[in-house]
Amino acid sequence: MSVDIAIRKTLRSDDRHFELDVAIVSQQRRVVLFGPSGSGKSLTLRAVAGLLTPDTGHVLVDGRVLYDSAARIDLPTRMREVAYVYQDYALFPHLTVAQNIGFGLDRGWLNPRRRRHDERVRRWVDSFELGNVADSYPSRISGGQRQRVALARALVSGPRIVVLDEPFAALDPALRGRMRSELMALQARLDLQLMVITHDPADVEALDGHTFEIRDGRVVGTPDRPPLVG
């Protein structure tokens, strides 16, 4: 049970130049990347999911090679078994809650049917208390429900690692605390391998994982308690 990431990537756009050079090795089930926005946290997550190809380096999850520039291995995104929970959830606006959750179960050319729910979808709908909104569209449900849908969609096909991009940033402060404890309970119950990025010291404290502080594209430390500056 581990993540082993070492990647380098140089990004250039017009007059800007960004150097990403991070190395993250952890045996823990909860890995937290902490740092200000623009520090390269999201780029790192994108490289794990295969949405960004590093210049050099490697990405291993539980010993499985997802990317290795030396061995010329670069698994396509769809084969990585990485679940990605976006900051604003990226729920499909043209599909209902149940269709969103079941999206990855059938990988053919047709979306899940609107009225017939897969057994696995029903289980997640029930365990996340989404029964009332299963046939609603994402624009019609609350922020907390949206996050549960995004989590259920990510978990339904049994991924090896769940990466979460600022999972609580889009929630109002009152809801944030509740969703943090929901995520922690879920992680403990399913023994999920999590990798969370956040700029919020309160998240770092609540998640209580192996924390890497990232600044300007580099890991600058692994504080037990992060400095109280965002």
Place this chain on the structure above:
Amino acid sequence: MGAIWVPLALTLKVALWATAINLVLGVAVAFGLSRWRSPAREVVDSILTLPLVLPPTVLGYYLLVLLGRRGVFGAWLDRLGIELVFTWQGAVIASTLVAFPLVQKAARAAFEAVDPQLESAARVLGLREAAVFFRVSLPLAARGITAGALLAFARALGEFGATLMIAGNLPGRTQTLSVAIYAAVQSGDDTTAGIMVAVTSVTCVIALLLAGWLAPDHLRRSRP
């Protein structure tokens, strides 16, 4: 009444075929262009927009040069036994060409408006590129594409210049409504011309009203 129904039926047949061909061709080209990162992209886009600004007679002339019996493709098609000049299929090609930019432009704008993050999310959930297209990109662009297709249908209904050049004015075979109106006016048959003008106008208005009604309902609902 046959003087109206025959050209009306032919016009609808030609316009429907032209719209169907453009739905496949225009959507495919639009999707390709929206994903193509190259400086040549805008040049290709400009060339594909030409049918919108060139006089239809010029387009018709190009079609004759290409598809006529002595034309570049025409000679080759002739050997296969395919005749396009002075046939309703020729009228379909003329209408398709003239209406193509309307579908292509609308579809490209619609594809470019699709949030790339939703397409990435589909890839992360295990989908291949073709499945991402049919399950995410296409349904989210459907509204814009439908609007473009109905504009193209209305444009194809009224096609005159290029159709006359390549398909001619053969009553019952290639004489579409707009060509028949011209013929009726030329021969002083103002009554028939007037009825056909009214029928064409009403059909175009219905097509444009349908554009609003056909827009996928669930997409409208998803707007907050």
